[in-house]
Amino acid sequence: MLRRILALGAGALLAGALTAAPTQAATVTIRTALNSTVDIVYGPVSGAGYCMTHIDPQTIVALYRTTGYVCLRNSGTATPANPLSACAYHEPARVVVGAFRHPTEALICRYVA
Numbered sequence: 001m002l003r004r005i006l007a008l009g010a011g012a013l014l015a016g017a018l019t020a021a022p023t024q025a026a027t028v029t030i031r032t033a034l035n036s037t038v039d040i041v042y043g044p045v046s047g048a049g050y051c052m053t054h055i056d057p058q059t060i061v062a063l064y065r066t067t068g069y070v071c072l073r074n075s076g077t078a079t080p081a082n083p084l085s086a087c088a089y090h091e092p093a094r095v096v097v098g099a100f101r102h103p104t105e106a107l108i109c110r111y112v113a
Helices: 002-019 044-054 083-090
Strands: 037-042 059-065 068-073 078-080 096-101 107-112
Touching: 037 083, 044 059, 044 083, 059 096, 068 083, 083 096, 083 107
Parallel strands: none
Antiparallel strands: 037 107, 059 068, 068 078, 096 107
């Protein structure tokens, strides 16, 4: 009986502690460093959206090969494309700083943060 009373009392104290409202909320401000950048990787399938819209509607994937950024059609033919334009297509509200090749032949777009 005593054990039940102690368990109920401890439970009530714990419940009261968990439901207590904080006295003051903390505001978090995120600041980016001056001239900071962010890299976003776009895979071959997501890159095909740019190619389908701007290069050829029969594009199935877009690859960034060692020879450059290309759009591959159903027939297997490759059409060269501009990687900077592809980056601008994916994130039109951001400023494109550069475009690079990922080891998996994906497109890495660097934007101003």
